[in-house]
Structures are given as structure tokens and as C-alpha cells.
Amino acid sequence: MRIWKMNIYVKLFAVCLFSVAVAACATSGVVGKSDPASGKSEIVEIQNKSLAKKVSIKDFKSRVINDLLNVQVEIQNNFNSTQEFQYKFSWFDTTGFAVESGGDSWKTLILHGQESKTVQGLAPNPTATKFKIVLRKL
């Protein structure tokens, strides 16, 4: 009986350890969206609250250049220590379908203490009218 109880404790500990490990590996971060037609830019989703405390999106800007949606996002490191992030843009057409999905790769962004940097993205073709940026910390 005692051995059985001990086994339960060991299993519970393993489950807790696993869930902590999974939480630590969570990579999704802040999702922002912009629609240049309406001029609206907003953070639509914060998937990782601890990341959202470390980094904030100060400003969104978007324009159309050569029929292609060009966006600029200003990202601020809220901490005094250097933080390393990755970001990726995704593009969508007017109906919400992903444009050239899988075409964009993750890019590394290093922000020193309290530093803010701008990152830019250019839509892969003129059908893209909306964008999404996802930040993650590995």
C-alpha cells in the first residue's frame, strides 16, 4: 500500500514536471493585426503573458508600395537585460485566406535593455491586405 502511494506521488511529480517543462517551451507570443484599408492596427492576441510583459509593440505602421503591403512594427524591450526574440509575419487576403503560407521564416531580433527596434515586412504579392506578426522567445 505504501509503495503504491509512493508510486502515485512519483507519477504526480512527473506530471507536474512535464507541465512545467511544456509551459517553459511555449513559443507563441504576441499577435498583432493591421488593416491598411481601415487604418486600424491592434494587438489581437497575447498567447504568452510572460513574453508580453517582457516585450511590447509600441507602434504599427502600414502602407502600400508597388501594390504590395509594407508594414513596420516597433518592438520595445521592457526589461533592462538583453532579450532575444524571434518574429515572423503572415499575410492574408481580403477573405482571410493565408497568402503564400509557409513562405515566411522566423527571424531573430536582439533587443538590449529598454531598447526599441523597428522590423519591416513586405507582402509576397498584391493580394495580401492584412498581416499578422507573431513574436516568440525560445
Added chain:
Amino acid sequence: MKNWIKPIIVATVASLALGGCTSVKYGDAGSVETTTVDFGSTDLQGIASKMVDSLLTFPPMVDVTSKRRPVMFVDRIKNKTTEHIDTESITDTISTKLLRSGKFRFVDMTKVQAVKKQMDYQQDSGLVDPTKTMGFGKQIGAEYMLYGNMSSIVKRDGGTKDVYYKFTLKLMHLESGILEWQDEKEIRKTKSKSLFGK
């Protein structure tokens, strides 16, 4: 049991157990890869992305491509690094992105012989309906040539290796010989050996 047998059994069992952990899984092709400091997929994607964005937003090229879709051909990227780098793979990614942007068209100079062979067959074999053959002398000549260089500076100091890559891409107007656009992408990668690391 003899003393030397026990460690051998333990080592055999341990190696079998470790061997059983081998697994194959699919990864994200767009994720950042930092296995070594050598040229990798993240560098290729970063270079292609920077070059395509720069070319498509360069004001004189915006003027040209807003009215028509110019035809270009890709010459080679000269690899001046000490590494073996498949530069054709870089230009393939760049030309794919440019073509799919709908702003440029390309002629493929690597397929000229295959095209000529097919045209000869259509014209001379007598097997193809003469009203449906592709005629000679109707191809569109390229207006621009895309070419460039890839160079690197490698420095080592003890356990630290620093690699600096510079990729330069140029766009020449064939008729005038004028360089219409040029841009660079710099990449710095450093590998440090820690006390207990590899």
C-alpha cells in the same frame, strides 16, 4: 563473475538502451537553425527575403514594375567564401519570390538547349501539326541581368570562431549596361566553446 565482465555488460545494456532512443521527426523549415556557424537555411532565407524586399521597394524599380513586368535572367552568384555553398539555391529562392510577387518575369538560361531540342522536334520531325508548332524567333529577350557575389571573413581565437558573410546582389540593365539596383546583406555568426560544451 569476473570483475571485468560486469562493466562490459553494463556498457552494452546502456548503449542498447540509448540506441533505442533514436527518433525521426519533421521540423519547421522556417525555424532558426544554429547547428553550426557554417552557411545554413536561416542565412539563405534571410538573404532572399532582404534582397526581394529591397528590390521590390526600390523607387526606380517601383516605377518600372508598376507599368509592366520586366523580363530578367539570373546569372551566377560568385562564391568567394571558403565553404561549399549552393548559390544557385539562393538565386532560386530569390527568383521564386520575385516571380510570385507578380512584378517580374524570367527566362531560364539553363534550359536553352532543352527548349531548342523541343522546337527542332516540332519543326523538323514532321510529326507535329504545322499549325500548332511553336515558331522560332519569337522569344522575349531579357531586359535585366541579376548577378552577385558571396564572400566571407572567418576568424578563430582559441575556442571562438567568428564568421562574417556578405552577400551582394546587382541588377544590370542589359541594353545600357547601367546598374539599376544593388544591395547587400551582412550576416555575423559566432561560435564559442564553453568549458563543458562540445
